[in-house]
Amino acid sequence: RWKSLAPHDLASTTDIEKSIVYHTTYTLCRHRYNVDKTAMYSATSHSVRDLLLKEWNTTQERLHVTNPKRCYYLSMEFLLGRALDNALYCLSTKKEYAESVKALGFSMEDLLEEERDAALGNGGLGRLAACYVDSSATLEYPVWGYGLRFKYGIFKQIINNEGYQDETPDYWLSHGNPWELRRDDIKYDVQFYGYVATKMNDAGESRLSWEGGEKMYAVAYDMPIPGYDTKNCGNIRLWESQPHNLFDFGAFNNGDYDKAVNDQKRANNLTAVLYPNDNHDSGKELRLKQEYFWVSASLQDIIRRFKRSKRPWKEFSDQVALQLNDTHPIMAIAELQRLLVDVEGLAWDSAWDIVTKTFAFTNHTVLPEALERWSVPLMEHLLPRHMQIIYDINLFFLQKVEKQFPGDRDLLNQVSIIEESQPQQVRMAYLAVVGSHKVNGVAALHSELVKKDLFPAFIKCFGPEKFINITNGITPRRWLYQANPALRDIITETLGSEKWVTHLDELAQLKKFADDKAFQKKWMDVKYRNKQRLAKWISTNMGIDVSPDSLFDIQVKRIHEYKRQFLNILGVIHRYRELCEMNDSERSKVTPRVVIFGGKAAPGYFVAKLVIKLINSVAKVVNNDESIGDLLKVVFIPDYKVSLAEIITPASDISQHISTAGTEASGTSNMKFVLNGGLILGTVDGANIEIRDEIGEENIFMFGTLADKVPDIRHNQKFYGVLLDANLQAVIDLIESGAFGDASIFNPLIDTLTYGGDYYLISEDFDGYLKKQTEVDDTFRDKTLWAKKSIMCTAGMGFFSSDRAVREYADKIWNLKPIPSE
Numbered sequence: 039r040w041k042s043l044a045p046h047d048l049a050s051t052t053d054i055e056k057s058i059v060y061h062t063t064y065t066l067c068r069h070r071y072n073v074d075k076t077a078m079y080s081a082t083s084h085s086v087r088d089l090l091l092k093e094w095n096t097t098q099e100r101l102h103v104t105n106p107k108r109c110y111y112l113s114m115e116f117l118l119g120r121a122l123d124n125a126l127y128c129l130s131t132k133k134e135y136a137e138s139v140k141a142l143g144f145s146m147e148d149l150l151e152e153e154r155d156a157a158l159g160n161g162g163l164g165r166l167a168a169c170y171v172d173s174s175a176t177l178e179y180p181v182w183g184y185g186l187r188f189k190y191g192i193f194k195q196i197i198n199n200e201g202y203q204d205e206t207p208d209y210w211l212s213h214g215n216p217w218e219l220r221r222d223d224i225k226y227d228v229q230f231y232g233y234v235a236t237k238m239n240d241a242g243e244s245r246l247s248w249e250g251g252e253k254m255y256a257v258a259y260d261m262p263i264p265g266y267d268t269k270n271c272g273n274i275r276l277w278e279s280q281p282h283n284l285f286d287f288g289a290f291n292n293g294d295y296d297k298a299v300n301d302q303k304r305a306n307n308l309t310a311v312l313y314p315n316d317n318h319d320s321g322k323e324l325r326l327k328q329e330y331f332w333v334s335a336s337l338q339d340i341i342r343r344f345k346r347s348k349r350p351w352k353e354f355s356d357q358v359a360l361q362l363n364d365t366h367p368i369m370a371i372a373e374l375q376r377l378l379v380d381v382e383g384l385a386w387d388s389a390w391d392i393v394t395k396t397f398a399f400t401n402h403t404v405l406p407e408a409l410e411r412w413s414v415p416l417m418e419h420l421l422p423r424h425m426q427i428i429y430d431i432n433l434f435f436l437q438k439v440e441k442q443f444p445g446d447r448d449l450l451n452q453v454s455i456i457e458e459s460q461p462q463q464v465r466m467a468y469l470a471v472v473g474s475h476k477v478n479g480v481a482a483l484h485s486e487l488v489k490k491d492l493f494p495a496f497i498k499c500f501g502p503e504k505f506i507n508i509t510n511g512i513t514p515r516r517w518l519y520q521a522n523p524a525l526r527d528i529i530t531e532t533l534g535s536e537k538w539v540t541h542l543d544e545l546a547q548l549k550k551f552a553d554d555k556a557f558q559k560k561w562m563d564v565k566y567r568n569k570q571r572l573a574k575w576i577s578t579n580m581g582i583d584v585s586p587d588s589l590f591d592i593q594v595k596r597i598h599e600y601k602r603q604f605l606n607i608l609g610v611i612h613r614y615r616e617l618c619e620m621n622d623s624e625r626s627k628v629t630p631r632v633v634i635f636g637g638k639a640a641p642g643y644f645v646a647k648l649v650i651k652l653i654n655s656v657a658k659v660v661n662n663d664e665s666i667g668d669l670l671k672v673v674f675i676p677d678y679k680v681s682l683a684e685i686i687t688p689a690s691d692i693s694q695h696i697s698t699a700g701t702e703a704s705g706t707s708n709m710k711f712v713l714n715g716g717l718i719l720g721t722v723d724g725a726n727i728e729i730r731d732e733i734g735e736e737n738i739f740m741f742g743t744l745a746d747k748v749p750d751i752r753h754n755q756k757f758y759g760v761l762l763d764a765n766l767q768a769v770i771d772l773i774e775s776g777a778f779g780d781a782s783i784f785n786p787l788i789d790t791l792t793y794g795g796d797y798y799l800i801s802e803d804f805d806g807y808l809k810k811q812t813e814v815d816d817t818f819r820d821k822t823l824w825a826k827k828s829i830m831c832t833a834g835m836g837f838f839s840s841d842r843a844v845r846e847y848a849d850k851i852w853n854l855k856p857i858p859s860e
């Protein structure tokens with residue numbers, strides 16, 4: 039009976055229209071005269087969600103029956119962006135929905151713009167997680183993401199009249215969220231504070247037990263993740279904190295109303311906001327609470343599922359793989375050990391064997407300030423039993439090391455999970471290495487630095503095989519198919535099929551058209567239209583007119599000193615200086631340029647915020663200098679986010695990825711730009727290196743100090759000071775002359791070049807940077823050559839699909855097989 043009543047597929051446009059009207063009436067309770075764009079977006083999304091939930095259910099049923107090994111991707115951040123367009127493509131029903139929406143009096147393009155970004159992440163790390171769940175769903179791997187349902191995502195950035203960044207909260211759920219499903223029946227207790235007691239278990243043995251303290255509920259919200267060209271549907275389960283006692287009646291009756299709602303307030307705060315730091319640890323108690331809350335709820339959920347299979351504990355790691363996305367979920371290692379020993383009654387060694395076979399750790403940064411450390415007193419206070427467990431993990435590990443390398447006290451200090459500082463600190467990355475069976479970096483160079491600079495002593499203990507590389511990837515669905523429909527269509531037309539969408543290596547076939555004049559023209563026409571689209575956005579939203587005939591030079595990413603947006607804007611000032619000194623005939627030979635910036639600075643990162651101010655001050659002067667006209671424009675696009683990236687990425691001629699060598703672990707926007715036929719101006723860092731190897735060094739502009747030379751240069755600067763490059767000195771002089779407004783405000787920024795050394799090597803790399811920029815200008819004037827390079831860029835990007843990356847994780851770490859949907 040159930041089978042015959044199963045919901046149907048919305049095969050015809052009439053069915054779709056009916057379903058949309060159904061949702062306006064019964065989900066939104068709107069009369070047909072009262073349906074605006076927002077309501078129509080919502081009803082359409084609910085209709086599409088129905089289709090997804092159907093796939094979700096059949097996927098879960100299939101997994102329930104086959105009960106395969108599953109992988110859980112533990113990530114504090116999932117930077118998903120918008121869902122509707124992606125879902126329509128995955129369900130291959132965009133055309134039908136667009137027609138239906140049109141028949142009801144709306145345009146699909148308008149509706150897509152109504153959706154708020156799900157911005158539950160800071161930058162690359164969170165967006166990577168989003169790409170990986172997309173690929174897992176598409177490849178039919180049984181993978182779920184686990185994270186937190188923040189009420190406020192990454193803040194909204196506003197550029198105020200003075201050109202500074204202001205932040206406002208991102209209350210992304212204000213109009214409801216059709217893409218999530220609250221599961222009131224999936225709810226766990228999470229405990230904090232309290233003390234450790236000795237108790238007898240049923241077998242009469244004494245066990246340590248965590249007692250007292252505070253409890254909160256974790257309630258599950260599911261977000262279906264559609265796969266492309268498959269009936270498989272993935273899932274992200276996000277936890278929301280809720281008060282344990284909805285209301286303290288005792289306190290209320292005593293007239294203490296504040297206390298009565300206290301629990302509620304504390305619980306509501308816990309998952310309220312995403313920490314907006316990127317690559318910087320803040321060490322705040324609330325953050326540690328978030329981390330533990332999330333891993334505790336996730337592990338309870340995972341263990342409940344495992345127990346349903348009635349298998350013995352020793353088979354846990356045959357059934358479960360847990361991937362730790364950076365150090366943020368590392369408490370899961372201590373928590374699983376606690377659950378197995380204290381609650382399930384396993385012996386320490388058997389439990390530890392399970393733990394280390396289950397976890398694997400991805401490191402995403404070597405910057406020391408980004409590596410999490412938690413003070414021992416804080417951890418003892420918040421998680422007393424876990425602190426004991428970490429001490430024991432450390433003790434047993436150090437005993438093993440001592441046995442292996444007797445008397446090597448230096449080595450013991452180097453690998454100790456506890457740092458002997460005042461107060462002592464728990465080094466979370468060390469706990470991750472000791473508690474995992476594999477540790478991976480995210481690009482070839484980075485994985486080498488992880489071994490050489492972060493964990494050299496651990497190589498001695500564990501051998502090198504534990505440390506591997508899996509180069510990042512991006513999903514071609516969102517970052518080409520969806521963001522660049524015009525390019526998608528000519529690729530499909532040229533290759534004769536859409537196979538490339540799930541087999542990105544197919545793009546290599548474009549190489550044979552790289553010299554084809556007609557194809558080049560088509561190709562560059564698409565680029566031009568994408569530049570027009572961005573120019574229109576800039577004009578409409580910012581009132582700045584830029585010409586799509588200019589070279590579009592784009593740097594969009596979080597604002598951070600190591601990413602060197604400062605170098606970029608100093609280069610812009612140099613260009614402006616040169617233009618000012620040219621006569622008309624010289625100017626007529628100049629390649630016109632639009633330099634576009636975008637990205638958020640962490641609210642407490644003073645120097646990064648000053649870089650934004652400098653960019654906007656320079657933009658104001660340059661853009662209003664009539665003698666310069668179209669030869670140079672500077673634009674800072676406010677509130678850079680995933681949905682804006684989808685417009686920006688297809689529109690670059692050049693994008694800049696110019697971190698000091700050895701600092702950018704991988705970068706992923708570099709891949710997105712090149713996939714869309716944009717060339718890179720970059721340093722020999724992160725994934726730039728592998729991109730060069732894949733597309734050919736003649737198709738990328740590279741400059742700058744190599745990573746292995748950086749430490750010596752820094753060392754020498756400390757001794758001899760920094761002698762600024764002459765062109766850089768002239769640029770600084772211009773800023774200090776007041777050419778861009780009150781110069782004194784920029785002093786702290788300029789000081790970073792000289793006082794205590796130029797840590798990010800801006801002066802050292804300045805000359806090489808300017809020379810490459812000149813080469814870019816010259817090359818861009820040769821339209822045929824540029825078109826060829828642009829085609830070769832896209833054609834060489836097969837390797838950087840997140841499909842390839844996820845397969846590598848599944849084969850080298852998770853030991854996971856796809857579960858076909860048909």
Ligand code: 26V
Nearest residue numbers: 162163315317318319402480702703704705706
């Ligand atoms: C650390 C912390 C410390 C606690 C407060 C919040 C917070 C947030 C983020 C981080 C570490 C972030 C590391 C990170 O985002 N790495 C980036 O990962 C990308 C994906 O692998 C990679 O492409 C970027 O190069 C890398 O910077």
